[in-house]
Amino acid sequence: MTENLNPFAIAQAQLDGAAEVLQLDPDMHAFLRQPMREFHFTIPVKMNDGHTEIFQGFRVQYNDARGPAKGGIRFHPRETIDTVRALAAWMTWKTAVSDIPLGGGKGGVICNPREMQPDELERLSRGYMRALSRYVGLTKDSPAPDVYTNPQIMAWMLDEYEILTGHHEPGVITGKPLPLGGSAGRGPATAMGGMFTIREAARLRGLNLAGATCAIQGYGNVGGFAHRLAHDLFGLKVVAVSDEFGGIYNEHGLNPDDVVKHVQQTGKVIDCPGTEKITNHELLELDVDILIPAAIENQLTGQNADRVKAKIVAELANGPTTPEADRILDDKGIYTIPDFLCNAGGVIVSYFEMVQNAYQFYWDESMVNDRLDKKITTAFLAVHDMAQAKKVGTRVAAYLVAVNRVAEAVRLRGWV
Ligand code: NAD
DSSP states (O other), rough: OOOOOHHHHHHHHHHHHHHHHOOOOHHHHHHHHSSSEEEEEEEEEETTTOOEEEEEEEEEEOOOSSEEEEEEEOOOOTTHHHHHHHHHHHHOOOOHHTOOOOOEEEEEEEEEEGGHHHHHHHHHHOOOOOOOOTTTBTTEEEEEEOOTTOOHHHHHHHHHHHEEEEEEEESSSSSOOGGOOOTTTTTHHHHHHHHHHHHHHHHHHHOTTTTTTTEOOSSSSHHHHHHHHHHHOOOOOOEEEEEEEEEETTTOOOHHHHHHHHHHSSSSSOOOOOOOOHHHHHHHSOOSSSSEESSSSSOOOOTTGGGGSSEEEEEESSSOOOOOHHHHHHHHHHHEEOOHTTTTTTHHHHHHHHHHHHHTOOOOOOHHHHHHHHHHHHHHHHHHHHHHTTOOOOOHHHHHHHHHHHHHHHHHHHOO
């Protein structure tokens, strides 16, 4: 039988597994299997060649029992509603496992930002917010950047929202530029949080990080910062990195300054001086201590998981591992730091951004990082303890912690 790679089917299958272990009430299970609310809308945008392009936009508010929905917006040519649903479900579990008072949401637009001019992108971003302005807000739903969206896009969306509502409300969106109320440390936050979880996993496995080897798939916001931080914080030897165009390898380690400089000049990691070419497939199967998928979904599947040699897989990307691959990695004794725990640093610092916006009082980067460390390390240990107590893998354990918390809030509200 071929594997079902539909991300929402995978998210539901993961929940089903946790529901079974938890012996979750069937009505609660049925409720948590579906998004509470979805918005599908068109965004007409005047393009520079004179025609009007009709873009398709989505926003899913998966569950807001624990607080306002929270989650990024993706601009991607292959965006689908099922990807957005899955990501919104994972946000629900992510805010719950991190124990921050927010729910889960996600948004997306089917478009290719790389083929658009900056002013076209601005009109699209403003159009997205116009379509949603009544349904988002500090106390309803607060979007953030994700794949192919960035602080500038957040700034346009914030401005459009504030024009429409007639008041300042910076917490309506996070991942903003600093002058508009962004948080210190938000840029590297996802990778930084991932590093704290890697530190804890290495401690449990008795792995000395100084000089240990690492491969990173994806060199965007998350993968790029992961390379820098792995190198600077722990002295990890990052021997391979990649992006959508392919990867590079050097057995002695890749210096982040050299790779970043090359990416700034060429837009790609390949052909960085002093490196060999490697494919994305080869990168995932390298004999390294730590593998960091930091690109897109469904990279470790039933087809390649048995060839993964890493001791720790730190899932900075969302949904990089299919359920079949999960079983294989568990059987091989590989320690997986599951996505919605490993990459929770982004939403934790987004939450800090909302808190700072509400108080109009801003923290420095070291305070942000200290508080992030405390939050994500507490979450990591709660998941680890649950895995030990229930004798389950780390992903199931993370679901058990998160689903328990969301179900409790749903029950207390009397929804189910
Ligand atoms: P990004 O757009 O900045 O970078 C994505 C990177 O992945 C790019 O280097 C791109 O070339 C690469 N890529 C795309 N398709 C690929 C493929 N088929 N093979 C190999 N590489 C490919 O995005 P990002 O913000 O760095 O997000 C990366 C992952 O982390 C996503 O799964 C995202 O959902 C997740 N994530 C991001 C954040 C955040 O704060 N940005 C938070 C949590 C999770």
